[in-house]
Amino acid sequence: MALAAAGGCSSLSPTQRAAANTVAAAHDSYIAGDYPRTIQLLRNSNAVEDGDRPTQIEAHKLMAFSYCVTNRVAQCRAEFEAILRLDPHFELTAAEKGHPIWGPAFDAARRKVAPS
Template identity: 45%
Template sequence: MARDTLERAQQAYDEGDYAKAISTLKSGGVSVFDGAEPATRQSAMKLEAFSYCVNNQIPECRTQFRKVLDAFPSFDLTVAERKHPVWGPAFEAAKRMKR
């Protein structure tokens, strides 16, 4: 169920419907991803953060990155992702808040 929800959200994101990606991730409820395998849960959380960022919801993006870091302390973005003009700075801000 979690993997299906993530795939539907990823499809919406890929189609540029970031609000739908967010609502799809949230429609599954936290419990769907709480019981999911860690890789699926982390991917869903990261996708939600990216969706907030590209939907120009920067505070929500930073908050979501903090949630990812709380759940997965060793989480990091790839070098290319860190260079993104929107979510790169949001992620760095979330990391600074963790210190």
């Protein structure tokens, strides 16, 4: 997963830096397999609202993956929809697309958000 550099990026405002730090902590929880904590960190923070666009996208992606692996596919899909509203051209990596849960959830979100 791409992760915005939280530490030394001076172009981030203090609130954006705090959001990036929260996403970094959530990423650590995700890597450790603590998916409920990943969701909790992001839901109980302003990371999604206060972050710059890459940080917002990363927050939604971490929540999407965490929801999917905890069998909450509707919430997973909703997070992917949020990503696609931020960036209509967002794509999962080739490895991520092949995942049996979030690959199809992402495709469903794309169909729902895509202009007709």
